[in-house]
Amino acid sequence: MTVLLSAIATFTLGGFMSYTLADGLYESRLETALEDTSSAVNTVNRTLSGAAVSDETTLQTLLNSLVPTLEEAGSRKVALLRSPGQPQLQLLQSPVSADLDFQLIPDELRDAVRQGGNQLSYQAVELSSDQSTSPGLIVGAPVDVPLAGQFELYLVFDFFESQLTLDYVQQVLTIGGLILLAIIGVVSYFVTRRLVKPVLKAVEVSEEFAKGDLDRRVSEKGEDAVSTLARSLNRMARSLQQQIDQLDQLSKMQQRFVSDVSHELRTPMTTIKLAGEVIFAKRDDLDPSLRRSAELLHDQISRFEQLLADLLEISRYDAKAVTPDIESVDLNGIVGRAIASIEPLAMNRETEIQIDIPSGSVDVELDPNRIERLLRNLLANAVEHGLGKPVRISVASDGHASAVTVSDQGDGMDQEQMDRVFDRFWRADPARQRSVGGTGLGLAIAMEDALLHNGWLEVASEKNKGTTFRLTLPVKTGYRLTDSPLPMQSTEELA
């Protein structure tokens, strides 16, 4: 762009200079030519009037001799033409310079000379020689010749040399212009580079920032706008770094806190649990109110222990301190274990568990303990909310993803409840009797477990029809889920 603009400017300037120069040169040559012609006219007049011309032959000789005296080699030729329509001395010749073609003199000029009185008339013409043409000027003036009447004196000026000069000047101007342009180009390239390079560098470094490498810095040399930009970029990186460090520290503190709390709580919890169990084991020896107290104590210690375990687990997730122990295992086996552990509760609730699993093994890379816990949780929820109607658990795999659905035909939920079902400590119906005594964290942890496996945990429900939870897991840990091999079973299909 810079170079283009410079080119336009240079050539405009060059063109203007060249034109002015040519014009000036022409003007000055014209002036000289006119002066030369005036003096030539004078010379002719003087010669003619000073000579004693008696006859035609003498006159012819005189006229013939006049022409060469007015010539100038190469640059000036002369023609002394007799105006047409002169009655006297019909045989008198019009002398012309040797190599001048008098046809060159245009008729308009001759008319102008004849009618111009003593005025000089001139016209620019193009002279052609053997190889080239050059600009020329013809100046004419009337001359009175004794005996013979009116003649016209023409001086033909060849501007060949001036043209050469002009050509040379134009050539110099053109070359100069090109050199100037090249210099402008190079200079503007380096100037731009000097200006743009730090900006490009800053862009590159800010890309690195965006990718998370906050240790990079932009060079802050100089006092210009670019270095100001560099300084503020660096300041931004430092401030981000500080905040990240702070968050890191908070996260570490949180993790240590969780670990400390869990350890500190564990020892008294162990003692309480042992004591509770010892009393509970001897409850039959106690009177009724003490016995009931021992039973309540026993149950609530279990619940408290579970709540403590869940809280610690959620805290570990919040502190990002969870790493799964991934193994390749048979999902059917995990489902079987989860069902086995929920069986006492199902029997207690007189709930049938229908199982729909594929034959053969469904090998999936997962953390068996977490997934079993997750499924146990879904099953316990289904049994608790299933109103004693059958609960169905299904497994399927398509080689890329595997899925488990757990469906009940119980209360169901409306949309608002479904939106909140994975929230911590949220319960579908706060007034409901808490017989199973879940901690309220089960589904929140289940969701975290599913996400830890890059899996999905979804819910579909209809009020008074039932609820389906679907867990979808990638078969290999690196796979990305696109869809689930099991549909979100509608509750009608269950019956």
Place this chain on the structure above:
Amino acid sequence: MKILVVDDDNALREMVGIVLDNAGYQSVFCPDGAQAMAVFEEEKPDLVLLDVMLPGEDGVSVCKKIRAVSGIPIIMLTARGETEDVVNGLEAGADDYIVKPFQPNELTARVKARLRPISGSEASVITVGPLVLDVQGHEVKRGEQVISLTPLEFKLLYTLASKPNLVFSREMLLDQVWEYDYKADTRLVNVHVQRLRAKVEDDPDNPKIVTTVRGIGYRAGSG
């Protein structure tokens, strides 16, 4: 039967004592890791319950010291999720571990399993490779040389050697040697097989007596 309980928490120590007392064991106590060895030497218990986190000297280090002088059963008490502690404790020579918080019957079951003598043996002498096991005398000999095994290591070797045609899975060994009736930590088996090999094999890296059956488990001899 006398059991030494090493734990820094007074209430827990006393409570564990009550549970053991109810199960018919006699308990002695030590609140501090640094004093544990002295109490051990003085009381000569039949089994040690050892907390991992102890003031003075940590449980893993105490475990190593006891193991250096005695083969008696050691059960570590650990907090859940402290995987490193478990592995360190087992490698220091602990026979088993219990995760806090635990149930009284869980504790007594673990203790009982470790104190139970080997039962149901018809033969009094079993040979495996160059080794001769004296079942009644709890003694293993290579030629005339007596190899000193802990009761657990002896039980492990005896279990494998008594059925040399059978490949034992880790779960089977957990059931028969450790008496777990539910899924337990297979690291127990791995660590103790390594310890046993270190004592009985000529070249523990190239075992001939306790061999690995890839993907299944272990067996005595190379079949």
